[in-house]
Amino acid sequence: MEGLFDTCRVVLFDCDGVLVNSEPISLATLVDVLEHFGAPLSLREVSDRFTGRSSSAPIEYIKEQTGQDVTAAFKPYYYEMLFARYDRDLTKIDQIDDVLAALRARDIAFCISSSSSVERLEKTMQVTGLGPWFEGQVYSADFVENGKPAPDLFLHAADGMGHAPEHTIVIEDSVAGVTAARAAGMKCVGFVGGGHYADDRETACQRLYAAGADIVIDDMANLARAIPA
Known part of the structure; x- marks a missing residue:
C-alpha cells in the first residue's frame, strides 16, 4: 500500500462493516x-x-x-x-480508532458516507462511541436521489468536504460500494475484516477486486500503518 495516501486529502468511510461490525x-x-x-x-x-x-x-x-x-x-x-x-x-471494528487517529495526525480529512439512514447512523455512533470522530461529517444515502452502486453519495460527500474525487479514497466492504467509488473516479480500499465475511474472506476479497478495488485488506492495522507519519 506504499504511496496510497500520497495525493489523498479526504477519506470516505462506509459505516456498516467498515467502522462497525454491524453487518x-x-x-x-x-x-x-x-x-x-x-x-x-x-x-x-x-x-x-x-x-x-x-x-x-x-x-x-x-x-x-x-x-x-x-x-x-x-x-x-x-x-x-x-x-x-x-x-x-454492536462493536467497533478492531483498530479503527488507530486509523482515525493516524488520519487526524496527518491532517487528512475524513467522514462517513453510508447507505444507512441518518437515524441508523446516529444510533450506531451513540452505541459505539464513535460519534466524536465524525461530528458534522456524516453523509447518508438519505441526502441523494440514487444510492450505491451509483456514485452520487460519494460525489456529494467529497464535495461537502471540499475535495475533488482524484484526491479522495473510499473505504468499502461491499461490491455496490466499490462500484460506486470507481464510478465517482475515486481510489477504493476494500475491507473484508468484518464478521459477515468470516466464513469466506478469500471469495469476498476476489469480489471486491473484481468490482474495481485498488487494494483489499482484512485488518485495519494495515491501513493505519499505510498512513504516512
Whole structure:
C-alpha cells in the first residue's frame, strides 16, 4: 500500500462493516424482517442482494415478491428489532480508532458516507462511541436521489468536504460500494475484516477486486500503518 495516501486529502468511510461490525447483526435481522413480510430469503441470499444497499432495496424486493407496498411499515419494524440488537451486540471494528487517529495526525480529512439512514447512523455512533470522530461529517444515502452502486453519495460527500474525487479514497466492504467509488473516479480500499465475511474472506476479497478495488485488506492495522507519519 506504499504511496496510497500520497495525493489523498479526504477519506470516505462506509459505516456498516467498515467502522462497525454491524453487518452480521443487520443481515440476520433483515432475514427475520423479510420473513415477517412474506418474502423470505436465506442469510446468504440477503447478504448477496442487500449488503451495501439502502433500505429501499429490500422494500422493493418485498413489493416484487408479494405485491405489498411496505414503505411506511418497513423501517419502524426493522429498526425496533435492529436497534435492540445493536444495544446488546454492536462493536467497533478492531483498530479503527488507530486509523482515525493516524488520519487526524496527518491532517487528512475524513467522514462517513453510508447507505444507512441518518437515524441508523446516529444510533450506531451513540452505541459505539464513535460519534466524536465524525461530528458534522456524516453523509447518508438519505441526502441523494440514487444510492450505491451509483456514485452520487460519494460525489456529494467529497464535495461537502471540499475535495475533488482524484484526491479522495473510499473505504468499502461491499461490491455496490466499490462500484460506486470507481464510478465517482475515486481510489477504493476494500475491507473484508468484518464478521459477515468470516466464513469466506478469500471469495469476498476476489469480489471486491473484481468490482474495481485498488487494494483489499482484512485488518485495519494495515491501513493505519499505510498512513504516512
